[in-house]
Amino acid sequence: MIAWKRCTRMAASTKSPAHRDAAVGAPLPHDSAHLHVTGRASYTDDLPEPRRLLHLAVGMSTVPHARLAAIDLSEVRSSPGVVDVCLADDITGENNCGPIVADDPIFAVDEVMYAGQSIFAVAALTVDAARKAARRAKIEYDELDAILDPLTAVDRKSFVLPSETMVRGDPKAALAAAPHRVSRRIYVGGQDQFYLEGHVAMAIPQDDNCLLIYSSTQHPDEVQALVAHATNRRASDVTVICRRMGGAFGGKESQAALIACVAAVASDKTRRPCKLRLDRDDDMIMTGKRHDFVIDYDVGFDDTGRILGIDFEMASRCGMSADLSGPVNDRAMFSCDNAYFLENVRILSHRCKTNTVSNTAFRGFGGPQGMFGIEYAIEDIARQLGKDPLDVRRRNFYGKTDRNVTHYQQTVEDNIIDEIFDQLLASSDYESRRAEISAFNKNSAILKRGIAITPVKFGISFTNTLLNQAGALVHVYKDGTVQLNHGGTEMGQGLYIKVAQVVADEFQIDLERIRIMATDTCKVPNASATAASSGADMNGMAAKKAAGKIRRRMTEFAARHFSVPEADIEWKNNGVRAGDTELSFTEFVQLAWANRVPLSATGFYKTPKINYDRSTFSGRPFFYFAYGAAVTEVVVDTLTGENRTLRVDILHDCGRSLNPAVDLGQIEGGYVQGLGWLTTEELVWNDRGQLATHAPSTYKIPTCSDLAPDFRVEIMQSVANTEDTIYRSKAVGEPPLMLALSAFHAIRDAIASDTNPMPDLRAPATPESILNALGTDAA
Amino acid sequence: MTDRTTVRFVLDGEIVEIRDVDPTRTVLQYLREDLGRKGSKEGCAEGDCGACTVVIAELVDGDRVGVRAINSCIQFLPTLDGKELITVESLSPEDELHPAQDAMIQNHGSQCGFCTPGFVMSMYALYETNGNPGRREIDDALAGNLCRCTGYRPIIAAVTRMYAAARPASPERAQLLSKLKNEASLRIEHKGRQFFAPQDVDELASLVKRYPDATILAGGTDIGLWVTKQHRELDTVIYTGRVAKLQTVAVTESHIDIGAAAILSDAVPTLVQHYPGLDEMFRRFASPPIRNAGTLGGNIANGSPIGDSMAALMVLDTSLVLRRGDVEREILLQDFYHDYMVNDLQTGEFLLRIKVPLPTGDAIVRSHKWSKRFDQDISAVCTAYRLQLDDNVVVSFRMACGGLAATVRSAANTEAAVNGKQWNEATINSACQALAMDFSPITDMRASADIRLRATQNLLRRFYAETLDDRLETVYTYGR
Numbered sequence A: 001m002i003a004w005k006r007c008t009r010m011a012a013s014t015k016s017p018a019h020r021d022a023a024v025g026a027p028l029p030h031d032s033a034h035l036h037v038t039g040r041a042s043y044t045d046d047l048p049e050p051r052r053l054l055h056l057a058v059g060m061s062t063v064p065h066a067r068l069a070a071i072d073l074s075e076v077r078s079s080p081g082v083v084d085v086c087l088a089d090d091i092t093g094e095n096n097c098g099p100i101v102a103d104d105p106i107f108a109v110d111e112v113m114y115a116g117q118s119i120f121a122v123a124a125l126t127v128d129a130a131r132k133a134a135r136r137a138k139i140e141y142d143e144l145d146a147i148l149d150p151l152t153a154v155d156r157k158s159f160v161l162p163s164e165t166m167v168r169g170d171p172k173a174a175l176a177a178a179p180h181r182v183s184r185r186i187y188v189g190g191q192d193q194f195y196l197e198g199h200v201a202m203a204i205p206q207d208d209n210c211l212l213i214y215s216s217t218q219h220p221d222e223v224q225a226l227v228a229h230a231t232n233r234r235a236s237d238v239t240v241i242c243r244r245m246g247g248a249f250g251g252k253e254s255q256a257a258l259i260a261c262v263a264a265v266a267s268d269k270t271r272r273p274c275k276l277r278l279d280r281d282d283d284m285i286m287t288g289k290r291h292d293f294v295i296d297y298d299v300g301f302d303d304t305g306r307i308l309g310i311d312f313e314m315a316s317r318c319g320m321s322a323d324l325s326g327p328v329n330d331r332a333m334f335s336c337d338n339a340y341f342l343e344n345v346r347i348l349s350h351r352c353k354t355n356t357v358s359n360t361a362f363r364g365f366g367g368p369q370g371m372f373g374i375e376y377a378i379e380d381i382a383r384q385l386g387k388d389p390l391d392v393r394r395r396n397f398y399g400k401t402d403r404n405v406t407h408y409q410q411t412v413e414d415n416i417i418d419e420i421f422d423q424l425l426a427s428s429d430y431e432s433r434r435a436e437i438s439a440f441n442k443n444s445a446i447l448k449r450g451i452a453i454t455p456v457k458f459g460i461s462f463t464n465t466l467l468n469q470a471g472a473l474v475h476v477y478k479d480g481t482v483q484l485n486h487g488g489t490e491m492g493q494g495l496y497i498k499v500a501q502v503v504a505d506e507f508q509i510d511l512e513r514i515r516i517m518a519t520d521t522c523k524v525p526n527a528s529a530t531a532a533s534s535g536a537d538m539n540g541m542a543a544k545k546a547a548g549k550i551r552r553r554m555t556e557f558a559a560r561h562f563s564v565p566e567a568d569i570e571w572k573n574n575g576v577r578a579g580d581t582e583l584s585f586t587e588f589v590q591l592a593w594a595n596r597v598p599l600s601a602t603g604f605y606k607t608p609k610i611n612y613d614r615s616t617f618s619g620r621p622f623f624y625f626a627y628g629a630a631v632t633e634v635v636v637d638t639l640t641g642e643n644r645t646l647r648v649d650i651l652h653d654c655g656r657s658l659n660p661a662v663d664l665g666q667i668e669g670g671y672v673q674g675l676g677w678l679t680t681e682e683l684v685w686n687d688r689g690q691l692a693t694h695a696p697s698t699y700k701i702p703t704c705s706d707l708a709p710d711f712r713v714e715i716m717q718s719v720a721n722t723e724d725t726i727y728r729s730k731a732v733g734e735p736p737l738m739l740a741l742s743a744f745h746a747i748r749d750a751i752a753s754d755t756n757p758m759p760d761l762r763a764p765a766t767p768e769s770i771l772n773a774l775g776t777d778a779a
Numbered sequence B: 001m002t003d004r005t006t007v008r009f010v011l012d013g014e015i016v017e018i019r020d021v022d023p024t025r026t027v028l029q030y031l032r033e034d035l036g037r038k039g040s041k042e043g044c045a046e047g048d049c050g051a052c053t054v055v056i057a058e059l060v061d062g063d064r065v066g067v068r069a070i071n072s073c074i075q076f077l078p079t080l081d082g083k084e085l086i087t088v089e090s091l092s093p094e095d096e097l098h099p100a101q102d103a104m105i106q107n108h109g110s111q112c113g114f115c116t117p118g119f120v121m122s123m124y125a126l127y128e129t130n131g132n133p134g135r136r137e138i139d140d141a142l143a144g145n146l147c148r149c150t151g152y153r154p155i156i157a158a159v160t161r162m163y164a165a166a167r168p169a170s171p172e173r174a175q176l177l178s179k180l181k182n183e184a185s186l187r188i189e190h191k192g193r194q195f196f197a198p199q200d201v202d203e204l205a206s207l208v209k210r211y212p213d214a215t216i217l218a219g220g221t222d223i224g225l226w227v228t229k230q231h232r233e234l235d236t237v238i239y240t241g242r243v244a245k246l247q248t249v250a251v252t253e254s255h256i257d258i259g260a261a262a263i264l265s266d267a268v269p270t271l272v273q274h275y276p277g278l279d280e281m282f283r284r285f286a287s288p289p290i291r292n293a294g295t296l297g298g299n300i301a302n303g304s305p306i307g308d309s310m311a312a313l314m315v316l317d318t319s320l321v322l323r324r325g326d327v328e329r330e331i332l333l334q335d336f337y338h339d340y341m342v343n344d345l346q347t348g349e350f351l352l353r354i355k356v357p358l359p360t361g362d363a364i365v366r367s368h369k370w371s372k373r374f375d376q377d378i379s380a381v382c383t384a385y386r387l388q389l390d391d392n393v394v395v396s397f398r399m400a401c402g403g404l405a406a407t408v409r410s411a412a413n414t415e416a417a418v419n420g421k422q423w424n425e426a427t428i429n430s431a432c433q434a435l436a437m438d439f440s441p442i443t444d445m446r447a448s449a450d451i452r453l454r455a456t457q458n459l460l461r462r463f464y465a466e467t468l469d470d471r472l473e474t475v476y477t478y479g480r
Ligand SMILES: Cc1cc2nc3c(=O)[nH]c(=O)nc-3n(C[C@H](O)[C@H](O)[C@H](O)COP(=O)(O)OP(=O)(O)OC[C@H]3O[C@@H](n4cnc5c(N)ncnc54)[C@H](O)[C@@H]3O)c2cc1C
Pocket: B046, B047, B048, B215, B216, B217, B218, B219, B220, B221, B222, B223, B224, B240, B260, B261, B284, B285, B286, B287, B290, B293, B294, B295, B296, B297, B298, B299, B300, B301, B302, B306, B307, B308, B309, B349, B350, B351, B352, B376, B377, B378, B379
């Protein structure tokens, strides 16, 4: 048997000054891997429960739009085990949990805006008692007219935020003059995050009216602020802690606040600790998802497939409130060039207000939908011209020295998409496989195969410039151990281990000595959400700076103490050499402490170079771009519409990877998640505005067998980030999701035929969607 | 013999005996809330995600120890009686890792880690039952475990590699389990609610007759959700899982005889052995943990219009043996369903056995499942066919469908359009038209009405193509 402690920790080598391998760049396991596999990793619901804890359940609206005529909770109150109930009136502060615009009530007042909106909470002695009681509410609704889809919203001019337009060049003239044109309407569905751990928060009253919140959140700072507002406290009186999440994917960026606010309000009312853990169905009904989009495009192009002008009109389902829909739709606009130079382009973006749950962040944050539009157009161009879409893609790629300015006026300085395509086309054997597939399809009436290669270019940074800041706090203790705190949260993406690797190398010590601490608003204030793929870029830098400060102080001290020039001080192998003196790290720390050198420091980082003017949609919103490409081959049954990926080849750029094992995991996981979005994962609302797919029985994320039997992923070797990021690495959280667009287009390729060259395939490409695209005469 | 009132099972090498058990408390609630064993997670509480997966060990055929993974979130605590419960905590008691755990670390099989304990338990069950699984078997074994982070590649790698490490000494299980052998029936009362676990059929029959309003509990993979999702309170529960005689699967001269309480994992291999054309449908039927608890009898008795086994069993002219008190009667499955979730069972009556005729002649039998996802999805449509040809003339054609009406039922018009005809495309075309007379399906979240019908017609076309070319692959098998 294997001793479990060995696995993630590199052997502590305090005594032997032997060679210490660099931690940065090593494919180390997740810092909690040994806890994950043994069931010892504590998620928020696993934490020891305080005495007198109450469990909460939320009562939700069952209709999409109505005046609340009467709320009768008498049977809820008299239900066994119930201690109290909370309604909007019980909120002492502001009844809002909306992150940007204050339009998201914690509990509905007078009017409900979607089926699933929280109206009240019940606090009971057990989870079961609370959930049973919540169902006993008698609520009378005076139903109002409900808008249930984005197109109706556009018709009625129902928007959560004003529509936005971006224009470059003269798209109208370019379209009018173009020798070829395609225009059509396309649909791409939304997506539930389906983190395996549902939303959960526990509020525990503290001394002198302070409040401690354990929350499964990507954004502890925002939870702190919104709980403070809701409960009439100062931020300094609310502490929010999150050690890890069981997945988040954007779904716990703004949405976690609602759960925490309900727990806080109930805790204040009952003066007891309160925990709210949403049942899976309630979680899916009550909290936001990826926006579904309807995109109209009109593209003009020449004989070679080069785009001359293009017009996009996008309508997205934002739901009943603004939430993060502003920046999500902005990013959809930014991303609708993907890797292509659009000389003449107009993008009109509608942020539709519908009586459905307020949609929110999900890995890619509007980027996937923007890219969906342009990739569809590129494929159509190729199919209209009878070309391989590959050639049309290459024809339109950004150039290196010309045709290299985006439609928002940022110059693309780090373009490597051609290199990626060259390498991937060769390694995937694209050309000969395409020929072989054509031959197969000629002889196969029912099963058809298809193949596609698609690129990804994804801008890295929060488009809201001010969010691009991060803080860290590092302590060194007298025994030579280190505590690491930063504002980033761990949701499985491996942020904690990456940042720890950076700090280990800064001190030239083994990871074994570093204790990674939970994200805690006490340690690092005002932290941005762990989102926009920026976690390691920003927190890695902040932690490096914090550790660097301590190292600097210790170096200066050593120079004085040993009377050697600083240049003669070397940090290596868990120790320090100052001239001829060699000390272990622990000895050195003790010496520094005894000489009253401060051994704790904060670090702060703000992303340089970015500046961007939202009023004109121009400037440099992104520090740099991450690139990748994928070739996917599929087989489709043209009788049943069933489909499966057969082979996937991916080449993705992580700059100089901080941890290739973690990055590989992000690429693979991102691809498969994108595959789900585009194939099996279908959100269905019924005509009563209720989400009909609110559990894994009806909402189907990929399973093991959906992974292609031949799945080859490579990280682009040794291409350093051209920008000065942490060890010249690149962000990798979101970009790989969009690699799955290749699967969607491989399906389209498989079902395209001489009579139906441009199938009207909607995403997700479920069997039903494929049968519809094939048309009735297919069989 | 007097009834027992305590539930006894093995946990971590010790016999646990619990009194005053809430009969519908789930094993997961018990583990997390009562024992504070938080390793098993709740991801859905409906058997679909696998985060709660635990392994059950029990004595089979006398003294052999069998293990199987189940979903603890929908399994009621008293059903553990007489068995051993193995959780993720059980695997590494002394800070030593099981090879499944170590392989997950070495292959980066966890990211957020929330699914991981469940995967580890499914891997452990596989480790104990299959020494060298291929990719297809790995997919099947893990079909009930969802991971949202990794995309599965590293988990599959971990499964493959876990066999490389030295095999850990297996704890002695048989001895303790044999101590739990007990002839007495279990009878629990808790706050006015009752739970019976009789040991023999006669006792079961008299209990069902005596408590006609009782819920008959088999694997609980349907009933579990009534409790965890609909929050129903079940006042009287009669559990069939301890009646050994109801769990047998036997082959007689004329038919396959399946006890109503035989789990799907036991019943399916015999069915598929005789009817290989049912293999794909049964592979896609739920997941191993569900099939390890759920019974064929439960699938039939539940009678959901989207239940998967019934279309196939109908075209095979399966009959059911029902029992009420001392009286047994037999009814064709075909005649069993009256309306949506209404069947022919009388008060105090229960399903005793399922009799599936053995193959005769060279009839072709096949079943198609049509759903958004291959594994662990509920059918939007499920079809089954039985075709007997004589020199390309149809001697007998049977077709039944689920997902198109209030019950699973035969396609009478379609059958009539085919019987006696040449087995050719023209016949299939008219059969497809007849299908539209047989069914007017509804629209729901699984599919819309018109596509349901079209898919069914196309599935029939596919069956036709399969009869012409028995090597014709499906997307499910292609390239794997
Ligand atoms: C995640 C998940 C996936 C699933 N996937 C599928 C699928 O792919 N295809 C499919 O068809 N089903 C599926 N099911 C449904 C379920 O697993 C099956 O219907 C199963 O066969 C039910 O058997 P059981 O023993 O668990 O029944 P139980 O839940 O114990 O009982 C079901 C019903 O049958 C009655 N009953 C049981 N035994 C008897 C008896 N002897 N006499 C009279 N009445 C009896 C019960 O009273 C109850 O009404 C799925 C369920 C889950 C949770």
